Amino acid sequence: MLSALVIDDELFAREELTELLEETGRISVVGQASNAIEGLKKINQLKPDVVFLDIHMPQVSGIELLGMLDPDIQTRVVFVTAYDQFAVQAFEENAFDYLLKPVDTKRLDVTVQRLLKSEQKTLQQYEAISPPSLDQVPCVGLNRIVIVPTKDIEFAYSDISGVHVQTSEQAATSQLTLKILEEKTPLVRCHRQYLINIKAIKEIKLLENGLAEIVTCSDHPIPVSRRYLKTLKELLGFH
Structure with a gap:
C-alpha cells in the first residue's frame, strides 16, 4: 500500500x-x-x-x-x-x-x-521541468499566507522553530529549507544558520578571532563565521 x-x-x-x-x-x-x-x-x-x-x-x-x-x-x-x-x-x-x-x-x-x-x-x-531559481518564497506569518518576492529578502535563518525570512518590513516563516534557499535564490551562506542578500549589507564589522558581523540595511545584526568570511569578502570585491 x-x-x-x-x-x-x-x-x-x-x-x-x-x-x-x-x-x-x-x-x-x-x-x-x-x-x-x-x-x-x-x-x-x-x-x-x-x-x-x-x-x-x-x-x-x-x-x-x-x-x-x-x-x-x-x-x-x-x-x-x-x-x-x-x-x-x-x-x-x-x-x-x-x-x-x-x-x-x-x-x-x-x-x-x-x-x-x-x-x-x-x-x-x-529538474528537467522544475524552475532553476525561485522568484518568490511562500511564507506564513500573523495567521496569514505571505508571498515574499525573493529580491526583497534581506536574510534568512533557521532556529528550533523553523526557517525564517526577513525583509525590511516584515518577518515570516517559510516551509523551504535553508539548503533550497541557498541553491535557488541569490542568498549567500554567511553562517551555518544564516543566509544573506549581498545587496542588503550596509556594513561588515570585523571582530576578534576571525569572526565578523553584518549589519543589514534595516539594521539587523547577522553573524558571520570564519568559514564563510573570506568568500563573503570576495563577493563584495575585497581580496
Whole structure:
C-alpha cells in the first residue's frame, strides 16, 4: 500500500481523485491540500510515497512547488492537469507520469500499476521541468499566507522553530529549507544558520578571532563565521 497526498485547488477534483485512489485498494490518501503552500507543508510533514500534483494553481503553481522541495525528500510525483499540450509533451519526453482531467479510471489504473512496479524517483530527476531559481518564497506569518518576492529578502535563518525570512518590513516563516534557499535564490551562506542578500549589507564589522558581523540595511545584526568570511569578502570585491 502506497501513501499519497493530493494537491489541487479545486475541491471537487481533489475529492474525486481521492475517492478514485482509495477505490483502487492499493493507495491510501494520507492528506489533501488546496494550494501549493499548504501542499509543501504537508509533503514535509507526511513524506508520502507519491504526490498527485495539480499543475495550474493560483499564486504558486505545481511546477513552482516542485522547485521548492528539498531534494533529500524521497517521493514520486504524478502530475494532474487539464489538457495542456506543452505540459504533456514535457512529461512524456522526461518519462514522468501524468493524469488528464477529468481522470479516467482505466488510465488511473495504469498509473497505479506503474507506481507499484517502479523504483523510487529522486527529485533530481524532475529538474528537467522544475524552475532553476525561485522568484518568490511562500511564507506564513500573523495567521496569514505571505508571498515574499525573493529580491526583497534581506536574510534568512533557521532556529528550533523553523526557517525564517526577513525583509525590511516584515518577518515570516517559510516551509523551504535553508539548503533550497541557498541553491535557488541569490542568498549567500554567511553562517551555518544564516543566509544573506549581498545587496542588503550596509556594513561588515570585523571582530576578534576571525569572526565578523553584518549589519543589514534595516539594521539587523547577522553573524558571520570564519568559514564563510573570506568568500563573503570576495563577493563584495575585497581580496
